[in-house]
Amino acid sequence: MIWKFWRKPTFFIEPASEGDLQALADIHAAGFSETWDEDAIAGLAASRGMICLVARPDSAREEPAAFVLVRNSGEEAEIITIAVAPQWRGCGAGRALMDHVVRHLQAERAQKLFLEVNEQNRAALALYKALGFRQVGTRKGYYKSNASKAAGASNALVMELSLA
Numbered sequence: 001m002i003w004k005f006w007r008k009p010t011f012f013i014e015p016a017s018e019g020d021l022q023a024l025a026d027i028h029a030a031g032f033s034e035t036w037d038e039d040a041i042a043g044l045a046a047s048r049g050m051i052c053l054v055a056r057p058d059s060a061r062e063e064p065a066a067f068v069l070v071r072n073s074g075e076e077a078e079i080i081t082i083a084v085a086p087q088w089r090g091c092g093a094g095r096a097l098m099d100h101v102v103r104h105l106q107a108e109r110a111q112k113l114f115l116e117v118n119e120q121n122r123a124a125l126a127l128y129k130a131l132g133f134r135q136v137g138t139r140k141g142y143y144k145s146n147a148s149k150a151a152g153a154s155n156a157l158v159m160e161l162s163l164a
């Protein structure tokens with residue numbers, strides 16, 4: 001994996017398969033304090049309007065480096081979660097997944113894409129701002145993880161991207 005340090009890899013993006021579920025649960029657990037096990041991810045992925053995509057480094061044979069769950073309700077869509085394995089962060093996997101999601105939703109004629117992000121999540125905010133998301137609301141004290149309890153709960157920013 002030495003090449004990771006001198007060039008950005010390309011990511012192969014495709015729908016998640018059943019064999020990916022453990023890897024997705026691990027990636028999610030590394031990114032969030034609230035863990036989702038394989039069954040939780042499988043249940044979400046199978047729910048109405050949901051799209052679950054994985055990004056594999058370079059080829060279809062590799063373990064997922066990242067995944068995204070998106071719900072498309074027709075005119076509006078929502079990012080349910082996106083997470084990149086710690087060793088693949090900063091390599092363009094998040095950007096590649098989001099670019100793919102945006103193109104897919106535009107082809108499906110969705111008009112708007114929404115998401116919620118912790119106001120303290122610098123990496124995610126950088127990604128969403130680079131994509132053109134703008135803040136359209138705030139949910140005060142939305143994130144009450146153990147880590148943030150000491151400093152008080154942190155706010156969720158509601159962000160929107162126009163797909164038209």
Ligand SMILES: CC(C)(COP(=O)(O)OP(=O)(O)OC[C@H]1O[C@@H](n2cnc3c(N)ncnc32)[C@H](O)[C@@H]1OP(=O)(O)O)[C@@H](O)C(=O)NCCC(=O)NCCS
Pocket residue numbers: 030031032082083084085088089090091092093094095096116117118121122123124125126127130
């Ligand atoms: C947030 C997350 C999905 C970003 O994915 P990533 O693959 O690391 O991001 P990328 O390498 O694609 O970078 C995307 C952009 O964000 C910027 N960025 C990435 N990490 C950054 C960081 N730590 N600080 C500042 N900017 C950062 C990059 O410079 C890049 O900008 P560019 O497209 O203008 O060059 C990833 O860090 C992650 O999984 N975090 C844990 C889970 C999480 O917070 N999910 C989001 C919940 S809303």
